[in-house]
Amino acid sequence: METTSPELDLEKLTVVRILGRGAMGTVFMVHDRETDPSARYPFALKVVEKSTLHTKFDADRRARWEVSVLSRLSHPYLPSLLGTLETDQFLAWAVPYCPGGDLNVLRHRQADRVFSPSVIHFYVAEIICALEYLHSMGIVYRDLKPENVLVQQSGHVTLTDFDLSRTLTHRTAIPRNTPDSGELEATNCRMKHRRNLTGLTLVVSDKGLKKAKSARVSPVSRRKLSFSNGERSNSFVGTEEYVSPEVVRGEGHEFAVDWWALGILTYEMMYGKTPFRGKNRKETFRNVLMKPPEFIGKPTAVTDLIGRLLEKDPTRRLGYNGGATEIKEHAFFGGLRWDLLTDVLRPPFLALRDEESLTELIKGGARDVEEYFHNLKAQPSVPPSPLPTPSSIA
Numbered sequence: 001m002e003t004t005s006p007e008l009d010l011e012k013l014t015v016v017r018i019l020g021r022g023a024m025g026t027v028f029m030v031h032d033r034e035t036d037p038s039a040r041y042p043f044a045l046k047v048v049e050k051s052t053l054h055t056k057f058d059a060d061r062r063a064r065w066e067v068s069v070l071s072r073l074s075h076p077y078l079p080s081l082l083g084t085l086e087t088d089q090f091l092a093w094a095v096p097y098c099p100g101g102d103l104n105v106l107r108h109r110q111a112d113r114v115f116s117p118s119v120i121h122f123y124v125a126e127i128i129c130a131l132e133y134l135h136s137m138g139i140v141y142r143d144l145k146p147e148n149v150l151v152q153q154s155g156h157v158t159l160t161d162f163d164l165s166r167t168l169t170h171r172t173a174i175p176r177n178t179p180d181s182g183e184l185e186a187t188n189c190r191m192k193h194r195r196n197l198t199g200l201t202l203v204v205s206d207k208g209l210k211k212a213k214s215a216r217v218s219p220v221s222r223r224k225l226s227f228s229n230g231e232r233s234n235s236f237v238g239t240e241e242y243v244s245p246e247v248v249r250g251e252g253h254e255f256a257v258d259w260w261a262l263g264i265l266t267y268e269m270m271y272g273k274t275p276f277r278g279k280n281r282k283e284t285f286r287n288v289l290m291k292p293p294e295f296i297g298k299p300t301a302v303t304d305l306i307g308r309l310l311e312k313d314p315t316r317r318l319g320y321n322g323g324a325t326e327i328k329e330h331a332f333f334g335g336l337r338w339d340l341l342t343d344v345l346r347p348p349f350l351a352l353r354d355e356e357s358l359t360e361l362i363k364g365g366a367r368d369v370e371e372y373f374h375n376l377k378a379q380p381s382v383p384p385s386p387l388p389t390p391s392s393i394a
């Protein structure tokens with residue numbers, strides 16, 4: 001892969017455990033056997049198997065795009081590219097390991113499954129800084145959701161997953177029906193019926209929205225978590241809870257889609273649910289287009305912020321005209337020293353480094369990446385499961 005970052009040697013990497021499996025690849029926690037034999041400095045390695053590239057929509061281009069974005073990033077709340085490798089079998093790249101889990105996992109660990117206002121304040125502020133930096137580089141992220149906000153060892157956030165991002169020259173909307181590196185079309189779908197939703201023609205398929213007046217959607221599948229005996233089980237429920245009205249309408253869209261998603265994320269952190277979720281995709285999209293968000297209790301600065309971010313008309317949305325600056329000036333952040341945010345020494349949650357279980361895993365089943373995929377193929381074939389279960393293979 002063409003980057004200036006160091007080339008990694010797969011032969012020297014030992015898998016500590018599986019961190020996650022996404023639509024595109026598998027993310028391993030690995031360490032370098034030679035330079036770090038005791039695994040004191042593990043890192044995350046995202047591996048995409050080339051043999052699967054042709055079966056996944058535009059995966060090769062998306063993988064290379066993600067690497068090219070990562071190679072340009074230099075920000076405390078965004079991952080840095082530690083290295084890349086390409087073999088006949090794999091494309092892979094390394095980023096710092098985030099031991100604190102993601103905001104979805106973290107929220108489910110809270111009493112009542114919601115964050116306190118001060119925690120929301122902290123995370124939203126950091127996410128705004130990360131988005132501000134991306135936008136300043138002309139990158140619209142387009143995949144903000146709690147699962148993509150990871151927590152570093154220090155307790156500060158890191159946004160992950162840039163395959164859906166896209167570069168824009170400022171204020172140039174991504175036109176509908178434009179083939180682009182960052183957009184995942186809801187494809188492979190048998191079209192079922194046409195619906196006129198608020199006067200806009202969308203073609204709704206059994207698996208997703210298919211292009212007509214193309215509402216191309218980010219695969220905002222949610223990993224629905226359940227916890228029992230400390231076990232985590234994941235399942236994918238395909239919902240579009242983070243998609244903005246302009247994307248549903250299949251209109252051109254730009255940086256304001258990230259501010260919309262920030263409104264949804266803030267709402268979810270506060271109420272433990274997203275504001276527009278319906279019984280099905282169609283109802284969710286109708287709610288996105290038509291329904292105002294419902295707030296419980298008295299209006300506060302945070303509900304005002306959410307309301308302004310969830311403005312259906314992107315040109316009236318907070319952040320549309322003034323970018324991150326106008327969001328930072330909102331009353332919810334009154335008194336916040338933005339310049340000192342990275343210096344906060346006691347973020348809400350600090351990841352505990354679990355040395356014991358780390359050692360146990362290494363002793364119990366050190367593997368390399370090739371062996372992992374080899375074993376996976378050697379397993380008797382079972383019907384494909386929509387449920388990725390990283391914990392069961394870790």
Ligand SMILES: Nc1ncnc2c1ncn2[C@@H]1O[C@H](COP(=O)(O)OP(=O)(O)OP(=O)(O)O)[C@@H](O)[C@H]1O
Binds near residue numbers: 098
């Ligand atoms: N740096 C990291 N540190 C810890 N865990 C990580 C890291 N990067 C990714 N993960 C885990 O791996 C999962 C999948 O990663 P990622 O979202 O980048 O893959 P993907 O294939 O692009 O997924 P998606 O289906 O969301 O597009 C994440 O949800 C997270 O749990």
